[in-house]
Amino acid sequence: MQSGSKSKREGWRSELPREGVGAAVIEKLKEEKRKDAIWQGKCSGTVYIGGSEYEGHFSLINEACSMFAHTNPLHLDVFQSVARFEAEVVAMTAALLGSKGKSSGGEICGNMTSGGTESILMAVKSSRDYMKDKKGIKRPEMIIPESAHSAYDKAAQYFNIKLRRVPINKSTVLIVGSAPGFPHGIIDPIEELGELAFSYDICLHVDLCLGGFVLPFARMLGYPIPPFDFSVKGVTSISVDVHKYGLAPKGTSVVLYRNHDIRKHQFVAVTEWSGGLYVSPTIAGSRPGGLIAGAWAALMSLGLEGATMHLSLVAYPNAPLNACV
Numbered sequence: 001m002q003s004g005s006k007s008k009r010e011g012w013r014s015e016l017p018r019e020g021v022g023a024a025v026i027e028k029l030k031e032e033k034r035k036d037a038i039w040q041g042k043c044s045g046t047v048y049i050g051g052s053e054y055e056g057h058f059s060l061i062n063e064a065c066s067m068f069a070h071t072n073p074l075h076l077d078v079f080q081s082v083a084r085f086e087a088e089v090v091a092m093t094a095a096l097l098g099s100k101g102k103s104s105g106g107e108i109c110g111n112m113t114s115g116g117t118e119s120i121l122m123a124v125k126s127s128r129d130y131m132k133d134k135k136g137i138k139r140p141e142m143i144i145p146e147s148a149h150s151a152y153d154k155a156a157q158y159f160n161i162k163l164r165r166v167p168i169n170k171s172t173v174l175i176v177g178s179a180p181g182f183p184h185g186i187i188d189p190i191e192e193l194g195e196l197a198f199s200y201d202i203c204l205h206v207d208l209c210l211g212g213f214v215l216p217f218a219r220m221l222g223y224p225i226p227p228f229d230f231s232v233k234g235v236t237s238i239s240v241d242v243h244k245y246g247l248a249p250k251g252t253s254v255v256l257y258r259n260h261d262i263r264k265h266q267f268v269a270v271t272e273w274s275g276g277l278y279v280s281p282t283i284a285g286s287r288p289g290g291l292i293a294g295a296w297a298a299l300m301s302l303g304l305e306g307a308t309m310h311l312s313l314v315a316y317p318n319a320p321l322n323a324c325v
């Protein structure tokens, strides 16, 4: 996965060229691109859009991204277009995951992030600080299944949370279920986890990074899918990758919360900075508005019917398979 051995790096630049190459850089890009594996339509678990890279859905996304490539939602007042796209991507995603149902409580909220990992990092951090406020837990622990993504290990390291695979104790702030998990494509029993979380009054994060744009459509197609979203009592947050089966450009994911009381722990607001008021929702400061526009274009262009059709034809039969062939 990482870039290759030392010998492969022979001839790689270690300094800026003295004279810029100008527009000839495009030829250089093409030259390098030819060295990549032929992944188009062949890399399950890596690229989720099918077909030629220069036609159809791919080219539509490329056009949307390039149209907004230089925008930055950190400056909401300048880029109102992107602010709207982000809010709508979050709302459209939430609506697929039970936000309109009565049992959701009607307060589902969220943000776009750079990917599943950042969505998970944000949900873990917000849960930690929410539980600190609510229960005064200062040495937080979380409990995850064997199959949960390695992003939770990252979160535990970054945010100083003990990771456990043992029974819940009084320091537990968060438990985790995946629907499905990346390694095996198995859906964890979310309803049972929800009951557990509710009875202990702790957070439950459902990792729908892979399944968020598969399970709702699979259900519409008549597959028997057990409850997995905000319809389940006890679920406090959800991560869902638009850049997987949402068929959006890489670098787009959504993190959703049951209510604002939990999400407020995600934000950083610096009021006494010499640079002025600084408010940032996720890990990044400046963020790529082009990717948000690309995600919005992906969801809008397909719509409910297009996405369901795409899944029935292409993705769903392969959804649990993540081998690169």
Ligand SMILES: *Cc1c(COP(=O)(O)O)cnc(C)c1O
Pocket (backbone or CB within 6 Å): 114, 115, 116, 117, 118, 120, 149, 151, 178, 180, 181, 182, 207, 208, 209, 210, 241, 253
């Ligand atoms: C892909 C995935 C992640 C991590 O997402 P990235 O976008 O690679 O950061 C986490 N959980 C599950 C279930 C996933 O499929």
